[in-house]
Amino acid sequence: MPTAKPWTTDSAAELYSLRGWGLNYFGINEKGHATLQPQRTPEGSIDVMDVVEDVAARGIKMPVLIRFQDVLRRRVTLLNEAFASSIAEHGYGGRYFGVYPIKVNQLREVVEEIADAGRPFQFGLEAGSKGELLAVLAMNPSDALTIVNGYKDESMMRLAAMGLKLGRRVVVVIEKLSELDLLLKAAAEAGVKPLIGVRVKLQTQGVGKWRSSTGHFAKFGLTTPEILGVVERLKAEGLEDCLKLVHFHIGSQVCDIRTLKDAVKEGARYYAKLRKLGLGVEYLDCGGGLGVDYDGTHTAVESSMNYSLREYVADVVYSVQEVCRAEKVPEPNLVTESGRSTVAHHAVLVVNVFGAIEAGTSPVDLGETPGEHQAVGELRETLKALNPKNLAESFHDGQQHLEEAFSLFKLGYMGLEDKAKVENLYWTLCREIGKHLPKAKFVSEDLLEMQKSLNDQYLCNFSLFQSLPDSWAIGQLFPIMPLHRLSEEPTRRASLVDITCDSDGKITSFACHRKAGGTLPVHPLDGRPYYLGFFLMGAYQATMGDIHNLFGRVNEVHVFQDADEEKGYYIEESIRGQSIREVLSEIQYSDFELVKMIKETADSQVKAGALKPREAAELTDRYEAMLSDYTYIDHTPAAEESHPRRRASDQPPAASEPVPQAS
């Protein structure tokens, strides 16, 4: 859309709703590059394209996940400081002992960073399985809470008891009545006093995708009679003081603050009533649910939220205080288990676009030739006669000629060449009509539909199933923005397709610009590398991704801000993504066996005289070497040079395609 104002990086920020979802952790600099702003101001910002170049220079291939560790630390600090200041402001009687549920991102480096940033606040960790508990017991600072959720068996209870013996403050949350017996038994065996939590099934119904986490039919939690069962049992054993924590969780990504407030109030009542029954409850654990504004609209829709982190914190503190005052019980220490909001922002997936599928382009000349089918000539006439007044009529004529050509082809009356001409002319006609549409007074539905089909599909080097499983599984939106050329108006619209052979492997809904009909505003490809950033990728995507089509884990780099460095950052660590060998072995292929089978086949070709022994050896070596490759498309100029025969004929020569340089 032509605008009166000249295009600036501000226009880009607005177009991609950057300020909404970016929370000022991201910006755009004067070069038109996306930046990371750990301090949430342009001061000390990191040019994301610097990192991309740096990564290329180290031979790390796309796609690459960049983790900005400073953001992770900031999120932890922000949450803890928000609770501390709200508690002070309200004169609240308890403290905040938050935990990070590692299921949201279990990567050791992520958990380590969070534990380290949280140390001054006694910020702890939460585990929901044996694997997670083994990790958490080792990683958690001993004065912070370790909370154990999820279904537990005897060995998990023994592990929790072991944690207590090691001096960890392990609270086991009872999700199911039978777990209490297991816990008491394991604790007695180990000779420790258990720290017990109960998860209550709230009546407050969540909102959004995870609303079924509460209510009578929720998978987890105790009903009120069951809670009384726990109380009775503990009293009978003289263990009333072991019930330390009341827990609830109303589901992730709660988009409406009212729901959260209702849940907190309901949960606080359980705490108060249990207190009054003489149990030693000290903590109220409000679970997760603190949202992330993926689309930047700040509204109560699934992909957004109508509140800020500070507002959430203030509402928790205030609501609990209100209930406790009314019930005349001491104010409990507060716990939250915010995962998504802590880790979403720190990770950006960088993906290179390596081509476009444009509707109706032809690599061969389809000009007029003598003796072509009448249908071709008629369509050519329609195209010639096109003018702003006959758009709809021309489109309908075009459609009719196209259909005619299909029938003629099916019946054997039209050859490939004429059919190609018809298709090409049809799409040329559509594109020409498309150019007139922005100025047209009235545009019919079918023309709008047609216009959509003119949008490009950009081929992006990633697997939706590996890197954005929630986009595929539950239609989750993630903000996507080009990482450079942002001072240039994006004049094209494209949907994004991945490299899996799965037609589900595409993105057709975008956080920014809902009106754009399933497309992202992008820049025309100009033969140079074009990079898109997939933002807010830090929560839930890493371990839920799968190896569909055998695209494995992606390369990662961990970036730290450092004012002493020339570019203002350093790469602390890079973690190689999976090789083809690793992915194959996950599904039971042994590289040794595979190479052996290829070698045998090559040898038999040698015996048959079809291959020279030297060729057979080279072929086998090459096969073996490829097992170490990255699973994704190798589209760097260097790669194309080393496999010249793989270069597509319509690509410019690889040598003239430089790696992007800082200008």
Ligand SMILES: *Cc1c(COP(=O)(O)O)cnc(C)c1O
């Ligand atoms: C998943 C989960 C969380 C994390 O929720 P977020 O919405 O990501 O903060 C917290 N607590 C429990 C019990 C969970 O299952």
